[in-house]
Amino acid sequence: MKLPVMPPVAPMLAKSVPTIPPGASYEPKWDGFRCIVFRDGDEVELGSRNERPMTRYFPELVEAMRAELPERCVLDGEIVIATDTGLDFEALQQRIHPAKSRVDLLAQQTPASFIAFDLLALDDEDYTRRPFSERRAALEGTLASAGTPIHLTPTTTDIDVANRWFVELEGAHLDGVIAKPLDGTYQPDKRVMFKIKHVRTADCVLAGFRWHKTSTDEQPLVGSLLLGLYNDDGALQHVGVVGAFTAKRRAELVDELEPLRLGDGDEHPWSQWSDAAAHEGQRLPGSVSRWNATKDLSFVPLRPERVLEVKYEHMEGTRFRHLAHFVRWRDDRTPESCTYEQLEQPLTYALDDIVPGLGG
Template identity: 55%
Template structure:
């Protein structure tokens, strides 16, 4: 058992633009798209805590083994666990490869640890030996983190920072090409605040017109829980690309009535259901959904793509009765120039 009590990580609230440091000194960092991790190294064992209550130690044996030989002394680090894939000179973060690591079979985890090894990107130092650094301002914690990791080597990396908001805005535009998903602004004079949204995150915001192809019933058993949406590929096939959730109670019930004319039924009049994609995170969760005729178009807000799907849950903007469903294709989505992950790590 580690000598450290791993706290809940400090969190961030969303902003629409990179904040100006005129009234409050800020340090800006790339926002890494991975698993939040707190690394506790007591000189004998490495433990990895997560943003939730689930320990991550067993899923990243390569980090446990290698960090023990890299860290200069007992410490508690806050950072992000990421996996990179792609050829040299064109590597990028790979969320799908990272998410595959959450697997119940130790043999599978061990295999993936060799095939797609993880890295840890450190961005805060919460304890140094027996000294609790959380009450110190971030500028002091960052300075001590830089000294501690001056000679660090892969898979341990120190995130880059800047105090220049213009450079941060450039990072916001460029680093997405390497799979990162935004910028985080951190007040330099603030102490560490476990579980509090005291940081500021700026992510990419875009819109797209998508087709409603089905809905899942809310967990209460009544109303629409999430609306599944899709886009047409070059082959003319409608593919599920994500879901819209966070409806109010009133809207959940209203949507059932609004979507009723589109519900697919068989020859007997029974509702036709589909089976949604199942992941390692859904487990035994019911992923069935009510199928809709692909006729209704809606505009949604999204931040980025992961492969052919939206990376996160998208937000409803408005219905688009003026749009033909067949016109909702991938062509409308932004394409991001590639950017080598190695240039972000340096």
């Protein structure tokens, strides 16, 4: 492979801002795997956000890129799995599997798509020093004849359209909106773009905690709090964790949570977590991480008697998609009142209305 921009490349990043800034180029924020594509003839490499190759996990995309992309190019974009109900991030996570036979099967059962949103190189030309307005125009020309599953993300310079996207596109499981300075160059690993994401609050049941990785017998520290919501069947469903605490607060929580620890013979809603069959069809804490098999996900169960308010961005199935953030204790709420009914439901929106041909 010999390109004007060679792998590995750390993608350009975005910093969070509370509102959509004026005077920029706006596009949907896709919820998938960030990916930089390098193609030189038959050679195709898919680089991840952490600069590691993902090529082996998406053979169907490699073949499509050989067929649909220019002979020599470098593109920045997102790998997603699109369905008729929106993006499916959990299905995308399953694509990262060590067994080739499993990878090949999933490539047929849950094929991925690539959403392109920037051009780093074309033929012998390095585009990273050009302003985004020029890169975008060149990208549109580059992908003018590309077909499924290669897609071009829509963009607009109309802030009213961007605000409408922010509200409407969440129903297709998109993350929010990205704003890019029109005169900005491509700066790897620099937060020079802006991201505007949804933030909501929910009252959750405290059901347990994990020890911090630096915790010792002499200085115990709480690492994260485990959150639950009651589903329609009255079962307490694990929905996520909060964990951004100062060292002082982690130490205080040890004593604060001590009265809630289970006594001998006490039952817990998640006591079955050690049974592998119990994890089918639901998300329970305590299982081995599929990303790091050596990571300890055991937890200290607590009596589900306290309620806390948390901030979250959006849901992925029955869970918070990202780490939630502690707001306050809600001692005025009963645990039984913490149900999924309190969560705001975004309007539904079809992916095909955003990118024709995506999502059926």
